[in-house]
Amino acid sequence: xxxxxxxxxxxxxxxxxxxxxxxxxxxxxxxxxxxxxxxxxxxxxxxxxxxxxxxxxxxxxxxxxxxxxxxxxxxxxxxxxxxxxxxxxxxxxxxxxxxxxxxxxxxxxxxxxxxxxxxxxxxxxxxxxxxxxxxxxxxxxxxxxxxxxxxxxxxxxxxxxxxxxxxxxxxxxxxxxxxxxxxxxxxxxxxxxxxxxxxxxxxxx
Numbered sequence: 001x002x003x004x005x006x007x008x009x010x011x012x013x014x015x016x017x018x019x020x021x022x023x024x025x026x027x028x029x030x031x032x033x034x035x036x037x038x039x040x041x042x043x044x045x046x047x048x049x050x051x052x053x054x055x056x057x058x059x060x061x062x063x064x065x066x067x068x069x070x071x072x073x074x075x076x077x078x079x080x081x082x083x084x085x086x087x088x089x090x091x092x093x094x095x096x097x098x099x100x101x102x103x104x105x106x107x108x109x110x111x112x113x114x115x116x117x118x119x120x121x122x123x124x125x126x127x128x129x130x131x132x133x134x135x136x137x138x139x140x141x142x143x144x145x146x147x148x149x150x151x152x153x154x155x156x157x158x159x160x161x162x163x164x165x166x167x168x169x170x171x172x173x174x175x176x177x178x179x180x181x182x183x184x185x186x187x188x189x190x191x192x193x194x195x196x197x198x199x200x201x202x203x204x205x
Contacts, residue, residue, distance in 0.1 A: 019058065020058045020059075022048070023044070023055060023058055024065065024068055024069060026044065026048045027044055027066075028069050030044055030047050031066075031069070031119060035118055036066055036119045036122060037122075039062070040062065041055060041056075041061075041065075063126075066119045066122060066123070067123065067128050067130045068130075069119055070119050070120055070131065071134075073109050073110075073119075073120065074130060074134040077102065077105040077109060077176075078134065078138070078141075080101055080104075080105045081098060081101040081102050081105060081141065084097040084100065085101075085141065085145065090152070090154065091146070091148045091149030091152055091154050091155065094145045094148070094149075095149070095168075095196060095199065095200060096200070098141065099175075099192045099196035100192045100196070102138070102172060102175060102176055103189065103191070104189075106176055106178075106181055107181070107189075110181060117178060120178040121178050121179055123178075124178050124179045125179055135169075138169065138176065139169050142165050142172075143165045146161060146165060146168075147161070153205060154203075155203040155204075156203055156205045157205070164203075168199055171199060172195070175191065175192065
């Protein structure tokens with residue numbers, strides 16, 4: 001399995017291949033209708049009209065298909081968060097946008113389809129590579145914003161940077177992890193405001 005700091009997803013065929021995209025599209029629709037846990041590769045093969053052997057040329061397992069779908073959803077969240085951060089000028093506002101955009105995007109993507117939510121839940125509970133890479137990227141984004149805030153004088157510099165990144169990520173994690181988000185759904189929108197304000201006060205120089 002690829003371990004680069006991207007969204008590594010196991011596959012055995014060229015990423016650009018139209019058939020791989022066709023398999024993912026059909027799998028997304030099938031998982032959405034029947035659920036990830038109850039769907040087998042044989043079910044997908046029958047639904048798509050391919051043989052199991054042919055699907056295995058592109059994906060070595062059902063989990064690999066699920067990871068690819070999950071990675072696409074996580075890319076959507078990351079892209080939306082980064083766009084919100086890029087539209088903010090100062091580091092404090094960028095940090096607020098990380099909280100606000102992360103919560104909004106996670107709620108929308110994780111809960112717009114309960115069947116597909118199973119994939120995100122599996123990724124989180126089983127620590128799939130796509131989920132681990134996503135966590136690293138979000139922590140990297142936090143680090144970039146904190147570094148900017150320290151250089152501008154908006155954030156304190158005494159606490160080690162890696163410690164600060166980890167602490168803030170732990171505050172944000174319940175609204176990024178689907179297993180935790182389902183228990184925080186009712187207060188998620190307000191939490192994004194209150195928690196970001198609390199974090200910003202703790203970062204004051």
